[in-house]
Amino acid sequence: MKKIKSFPLLLGISLFVVLIVSVLIKLEILNEYVAQILSFAGINVIIALSLNLISGFTGQLALGHAGFMAIGAYAAAISVMQFNMPIFVGILIGGVVTSLFGLIIGFPTLRLRGDYLAIVTLAFGEIIRVILVNLDKLTGGAAGLKGIPYFVSAAAIESDPAVITWVPVLNFACITLTMLLILALSHNLLTSSYGRAIISVREDEVASGSMGVGSFQYKMIAFCLSAFIAGVGGGLYAFLFNYLNPTDFNFLRSVDFLIIVVFGGMGSLTGTLVAGYLLTYLQEALRFLQDYRLVIYPVLLIIMMIFRPGGIMGSKELSIVRLVRTGSLKKALQRETAADREEQA
Amino acid sequence: MSTVLHANKISIEFGGLKAVSDFSLNLESGELVGLIGPNGAGKTTVFNMLTGVYLPTSGDITLEGKSLLKKQPHVINHYGIARTFQNIRLFKEMTVLENVLISYHAHVGYNFVSGLLHLPSFKSREKEMRKNALELLSIFHIEGKQDELAKNMPYGEQRKLEIVRALATKPKVLLLDEPAAGMNPQETHDLMNLIRFIRDTFKLTILLIEHDMSLVMGICERILVLDYGQTIASGTPDQISKNPMVIKAYLGEEADFSA
Numbered sequence: 001m002k003k004i005k006s007f008p009l010l011l012g013i014s015l016f017v018v019l020i021v022s023v024l025i026k027l028e029i030l031n032e033y034v035a036q037i038l039s040f041a042g043i044n045v046i047i048a049l050s051l052n053l054i055s056g057f058t059g060q061l062a063l064g065h066a067g068f069m070a071i072g073a074y075a076a077a078i079s080v081m082q083f084n085m086p087i088f089v090g091i092l093i094g095g096v097v098t099s100l101f102g103l104i105i106g107f108p109t110l111r112l113r114g115d116y117l118a119i120v121t122l123a124f125g126e127i128i129r130v131i132l133v134n135l136d137k138l139t140g141g142a143a144g145l146k147g148i149p150y151f152v153s154a155a156a157i158e159s160d161p162a163v164i165t166w167v168p169v170l171n172f173a174c175i176t177l178t179m180l181l182i183l184a185l186s187h188n189l190l191t192s193s194y195g196r197a198i199i200s201v202r203e204d205e206v207a208s209g210s211m212g213v214g215s216f217q218y219k220m221i222a223f224c225l226s227a228f229i230a231g232v233g234g235g236l237y238a239f240l241f242n243y244l245n246p247t248d249f250n251f252l253r254s255v256d257f258l259i260i261v262v263f264g265g266m267g268s269l270t271g272t273l274v275a276g277y278l279l280t281y282l283q284e285a286l287r288f289l290q291d292y293r294l295v296i297y298p299v300l301l302i303i304m305m306i307f308r309p310g311g312i313m314g315s316k317e318l319s320i321v322r323l324v325r326t327g328s329l330k331k332a333l334q335r336e337t338a339a340d341r342e343e344q345a
Numbered sequence: 346m347s348t349v350l351h352a353n354k355i356s357i358e359f360g361g362l363k364a365v366s367d368f369s370l371n372l373e374s375g376e377l378v379g380l381i382g383p384n385g386a387g388k389t390t391v392f393n394m395l396t397g398v399y400l401p402t403s404g405d406i407t408l409e410g411k412s413l414l415k416k417q418p419h420v421i422n423h424y425g426i427a428r429t430f431q432n433i434r435l436f437k438e439m440t441v442l443e444n445v446l447i448s449y450h451a452h453v454g455y456n457f458v459s460g461l462l463h464l465p466s467f468k469s470r471e472k473e474m475r476k477n478a479l480e481l482l483s484i485f486h487i488e489g490k491q492d493e494l495a496k497n498m499p500y501g502e503q504r505k506l507e508i509v510r511a512l513a514t515k516p517k518v519l520l521l522d523e524p525a526a527g528m529n530p531q532e533t534h535d536l537m538n539l540i541r542f543i544r545d546t547f548k549l550t551i552l553l554i555e556h557d558m559s560l561v562m563g564i565c566e567r568i569l570v571l572d573y574g575q576t577i578a579s580g581t582p583d584q585i586s587k588n589p590m591v592i593k594a595y596l597g598e599e600a601d602f603s604a
Binding site for chain 2: 185189194207215
């Protein structure tokens, strides 16, 4: 059988899909509303991936990812609006600032074993929200932060008004490509020795210590990385909606991400990807039920927990490479690591 | 012969309970020593102190002259002590191969960025680690199962995998906590030969806790007996099996029916 390289194949498929959807948006076959949902789903996937990294793979429950997202969003928006940074740099600054907060929270908390992180991050998320309301000089306070630019600069729109029609396309492309990059890097990390060390901490902290893995160090790495990714997601959110309000980042938002992770499968990257798009779509599709939406959603979760307690994917990964190679969906559902090993052998 | 691992009068108290008191140990290079005693005598607690899981309340532990006190378990492992666990502690949701690969992490040989981007150094080192891991697994006759999840292996093989995993950290001293627990006599016999074999091949010093007397008497050159946290006897297997204190600890006081 002819060997198919996984990297070019996946890159090709991803770029192809992004391109096709972008063209559909530009031709307005997919309207602006759908484009917005697709972009928003991408952000949800990014932050759910970051949560999965710390909760699914490292086994440390975190309940404050809306707080991280908020820091990233405000840091990115403020650095672009006040300090005239390019948008790309602003998003990176959002990620770095957020990971610094991760460092500050993680340092005292992750030394302990058990669910202390959940409590501390829960409180942290709320504290951040209150601080954002009260720092009104910088953040606009409870009225929110207005006038955040699009992914294209204001100058470009001024010089050619036609640029504005590209905004939905740009939103979708920037967010989805970032999401795919984060997905790919997360997968690489988790199949490397550093990733195995992180997973071993989840599996058994005492044993991994005795095998030479410093659990505190790897919990810190995973937590700071998680904060960084959530910050980047927050930055993208700011430029997608062009308006930030502290109430967007409340505890329920954190729970939304947790639901995506649990629904997709703790410890499955592709599960998070599938669940992120599915649940974001579902939230919109159930809009006609109005308040009953909040009933349907938990019922769905309960059904899920009864019939598939591990989530859609459990801890397995969906592998497109395997799907192409064998043409069988069942084999494609094998652990991706097995496919990787085949590659190296 | 030179001293590898030395424990000088280590004690530990949990609240008011003195679990182990004044335990001393001197492991010479290449020795195979047994640590026995009734349930609750403090054997595993000794292991936990030697590997940094518990900090002794008093006393000192040195490995080749370096003090191990207040060192984190992973640092002690890097110094050269590896262990297995009485209640198997494998990484259950990981494959057999991944379980062994974790132990190579201290000698991973490529940096974080290389791991993140899967650079060539990542690929060559991963290949090498994988090859070494499979070689180790084949010594223990579990090479065909490398892609199975650890939790799906039969009990005896899980115990063996724990030993493989400990060996993969390239230790100088190997601590085995009841390696034969749950094995049938034939498996225990094979394990005995295996323990001798790895001691000679990897030039190890081994300290083992075991309840199976055929194994302890069969392979240990020296035995220490713990009871209620006190060392009540030490000597060759012959001396130990005739020691009245040991017989008393195991079988209880001789009943006096004359009264």
